Amino acid sequence: MKTTNKIAIAMIIVTIIAFAAPASAYFTTQTIETKAERIVDIAAEAQERVTDIVAAVEANATAMLQITDAELTDEFYGNLSLCVQAGTMVNGEAASADGEGWTYLNEAQLALQAGEYEEAIEYAREALEIFRDALRSIHVILCEADVEFGQILDPQILQEAIDRSQDRITELRALLKDTELLDKLDDAEDWLTDAQDQLDLEEIEAAKESLREANALISEVCQDLKQIAQELNxxxxxxxxxxxxxxxxxxxxxxxxxxxxxxxxxxxxxxxxxxxxxxxxxxxxxxxxxxxxxxxxxxxxxxxxxxxxxxxxxxxxxxxxxxxxRGGQGQDMPGKGNGFGNMGGGNSP
Structure with missing residues (x-):
């Protein structure tokens, strides 16, 4: 039961990270180029996540000993091999061939550069599926080896989540000029600063709470933008x-x-x-x-x-x-403007 619970928690963590929606996902009208760029970015982030998690586990001697004792070393590094380029160090040796996931990701990036957006999307989806499978497999291996991976991965996952939320704030600021919504983003950024400070002090639970507060405000802004987008037919x-x-x-x-x-x-x-x-x-x-x-x-x-x-x-x-x-009388001729819709301020663009 303990292992099952760990796997369930791990799957929730992976799902939250792998499927976290960027700000741009709240706009349903996207060009094929935008969609291709986004999914290729997501696939690249997933590949980096695999290598980062493996590196974090490798840095913990106790965790690596537990994996070795459970005779799961080959399976552990096999997941990494799927996700890296030939020549990358895997378990102390250079990979002899490109991993399948890395190959798909490379093809996706080349197709995107060539303007072949449909192909880029297809390749990126194939790569993303492999990277997600690798993440799931790594978490299962850690559970089977009875590795207490919370101490290994929680700080890293929190750091990634804080960075991702900061990126979303940056994206949203580029879209906004509304004072009220910008104030919400300022508040969210303050919460993220608190989360980063708490994480640096290893106050994990406090950092999680601050991150939740920040993400709640970010979600409110995204919902407001979604409503604006729906109204702009x-x-x-x-x-x-x-x-x-x-x-x-x-x-x-x-x-x-x-x-x-x-x-x-x-x-x-x-x-x-x-x-x-x-x-x-x-x-x-x-x-x-x-x-x-x-x-x-x-x-x-x-x-x-x-x-x-x-x-x-x-x-x-x-x-x-x-x-x-006119000598400070403040008069004006007929035709003085009363404001262009609500586009320059207020609660809509």
Missing amino acids: PGRIKGYLDEAYQYRERFRERFGNAWNEEIDVDKFLQAAGYQNEEEFMTQFQEMINKAQDSENIDEAIQNLQDIGQMIQKMDSDLTQEFGRH
Whole structure:
């Protein structure tokens, strides 16, 4: 029963790590290239996990003695042989041939580089299956050898989980400009810092709890992004783009009124980073075109956010310029903007 329980725990750990969803998995609209890149990355991570676990066990003399006494050394290193390139040291000897898993992974990476995405996905799946089988087999061997692998693997697994959560935060930050969601990520990052500090002090249980708190916040952000992605259907995106076109023409009208009031529009725009009115209009149009040509949801979110924030900033700066010119009265002509959808801030992109 003790061994069975250990195997069950090991399988749960492997499942959690091997199937942990990256931030990008919360966006259902992905190109074939994106899917291929992601699964090849996952396969490569699984291969590294096998070699890391073997190295961690090798570093523990007691564990290796128990495996030897159980006559499981060949089986233990046989799993590693499946996952490494020829020439890699396996049980003190250089592997004479490429492992089957490594061969599939190498083919997947070559296919990805060549733009053969369907083949890359197929090869990566084959590699991933071999690496997962190797992980399962290693855990079973440790159980059969009665190795107390919690002390060996828990810190390593925690470190990998902390690193993975930090990577997810980095991915999410690249997609977000929403203050509330970014605050959640800041809190999650604080929890990860606590987890890392506790792990360094070998406070394993405390580190696990801090990691759980961090991942709970990360999951909340991912769910919010998933909801945003679901709301951004093609009809909604078209509506935002139509509104952007209207704002572009509104700015043209406001610039015309500014010239009529003897405001040097080009000088005003130069302070905002544009050479003149023509360049601003050109860049605005390019932003609209880029959003219109977005191939997936996360690109659409980012491009629409950029447009929304640019509109809000220019609208505010231009209103202030009119106010200064009119002696601080804060007046403005009809057509002052009231915000581009909710794309520049708030709780949606």
